[in-house]
Amino acid sequence: MKRFILGEGMVATIKDVAGLAGVSLGTVSKVINGDQSVSDKRSERVKVAIATLGYSPNSIAQNLRTANSKTISVLLANITNPFQMALAKGIEEVAVEHNYNLAVSSTNERVEKELDSLEMFERNRSDGIIICSTGKTKEKICSLIEKNIPVVMVDRFVPGIPCDYVGDNFPRAIEIALQHLQALGHNRIGIIHGDMNTYHGAYRHGLVLKKMRKLGLPHDTNLHKTGPYTYEQGGNAFRELMAMSVPPTAVLAVNNVLCAGAINAANNSEVNIPGDVSLVLINENNFMWDIVSPGITMVTQSPLTIGRSAANIIFERLRGKEKMAFTNTLFEPTLVVRESTRIL
């Protein structure tokens, strides 16, 4: 059925422009894709037809034909967290450079949600996948990798997955934080950990214990508070710590939201930071931390850079089919001293 006039709500196809321009289908395809082997005259006719029809190439058909989706998908823990947003931002920047689409999902730390999203990404034939994982979908991730989908894990390291990883040097960040406190004379350090139900929560928990041992810091189980990555939990943990018969003289928070909760708890109590207790945070140093009071000493992370780096790796793998060895990129943390930590 030839149609030179489009019906209501009909969307033009390549056939329509071919018909209108009076050329063949292949010719239209060529001018769309900038193939030089089309005479100027015909090329012009095609362009006019495209314009008058308001034709827009159907990526879906293109993708089916060319067997790629021109989209890279990213699975975050929680879009709403500034750290995670920065990750997404970095990824988006380079995706755009390559004229790629960006698909975003978030897990909210739920394994089923993560599985669903990963399966969605697979069905969509995402050209690349960037994952900030709960750490409990190893099988699924490995199966994606086996299908030759470039996967880059970010922020949270999960062992046993054969793929690229980009993140902060978190062990080093912990060390810097603890050393800073130790140098100020603090020995009794409370830790506001993350969620032990996530792999990386447990992993970082172990990391802290290790570093504390290494630095010769005394160990007291009660000084380690764990729980979900929520504002409320941050407050609860802080209150519990300060309610101890012998409270810590310093506290380390491993995450922005937890730390915010702790600060709020302090502000709403008699506890003064840093008068009664010092506080250190490991997180991205974005401008919001300039205006919280007291100014929080932090060991900085680099989510924006991580995002960019991860995306770049995806595109490298997409370009060069040659199997390069899996990379492990770690960005070095920096200590930013503000008012929340002081000498004991």
Added chain:
Amino acid sequence: MKRFILGEGMVATIKDVAGLAGVSLGTVSKVINGDQSVSDKRSERVKVAIATLGYSPNSIAQNLRTANSKTISVLLANITNPFQMALAKGIEEVAVEHNYNLAVSSTNERVEKELDSLEMFERNRSDGIIICSTGKTKEKICSLIEKNIPVVMVDRFVPGIPCDYVGDNFPRAIEIALQHLQALGHNRIGIIHGDMNTYHGAYRHGLVLKKMRKLGLPHDTNLHKTGPYTYEQGGNAFRELMAMSVPPTAVLAVNNVLCAGAINAANNSEVNIPGDVSLVLINENNFMWDIVSPGITMVTQSPLTIGRSAANIIFERLRGKEKMAFTNTLFEPTLVVRESTRIL
């Protein structure tokens, strides 16, 4: 070419599972889509084949066939802004409910970028598009609408576009903020506006002027500072205001980033909030504002709710083909008084 064994890196198609299961292509398709008219025996065989092959339906092909993409696309101004991310979060929540994908792009207030993204969305055959626009791509947006793509504009109102809109009652928010200050005795109110190069920046600027007139507040052009939506600009504007021979006694910031810049400028100067000047912010009241000091009085916005609502509208339009009238959903702002405003 029949192949019952997949080559390295090959990905199974519906044909492969049909071959392995010894059934026809159509049968496989049916079990995938949950069609009941398949005998249990064959259905089982197919499922086994799917499992052993690790088959995953190709959404691209499905989408081509069914003429929908199962993705809704969202165009934000800046992924990094918490307000905007809350929008995305709300949208994502309902997209997930419907088993839809979410594609995200950001303009960074650049018109060309917005056009590119919108064209990408069109080529992708996005089932629905949610836009927080610079306001300068009206033609493009209208052309999308003419092609029967459900479009919802969020946050920033742009007149003359026949589509649904969801946002805050910003005029009312301005009024609440100004009335609050006026009630405290403030007449000389400085305004830190947004970017006059964006449509909504100019729009809101006009809105403020109108409300000030309505409330009988004196008009002084020098009290209105405009510029890009950046932290630096917020600081600059604040400093300029406070450097006036007769500085304002109160300041209204129309955006979180600008406000943060202003607070930082104050903290780094002799100017005390609220001692020397009161400060009000119009924005989402997320937890970070609990811990900035001084506590900032704000008129709240509801980006999360806006996002959810916008997405729901998209799906309504997707379901019911019947042309319902375009909706205009406004969420009412609330005044949250903190320490940054005080009686003159």
Added chain:
DNA sequence: TTGTACGCGTTATCAC
């Protein structure tokens, strides 16, 4: 209940 065949909108390989 099951299988066949066609078409979705493209790209790519051919002959011409």
Added chain:
DNA sequence: GTGATAACGCGTACAA
């Protein structure tokens, strides 16, 4: 330089 034509992977009438 140009135009048929066969795929790409799938859904779905239709026939069997």
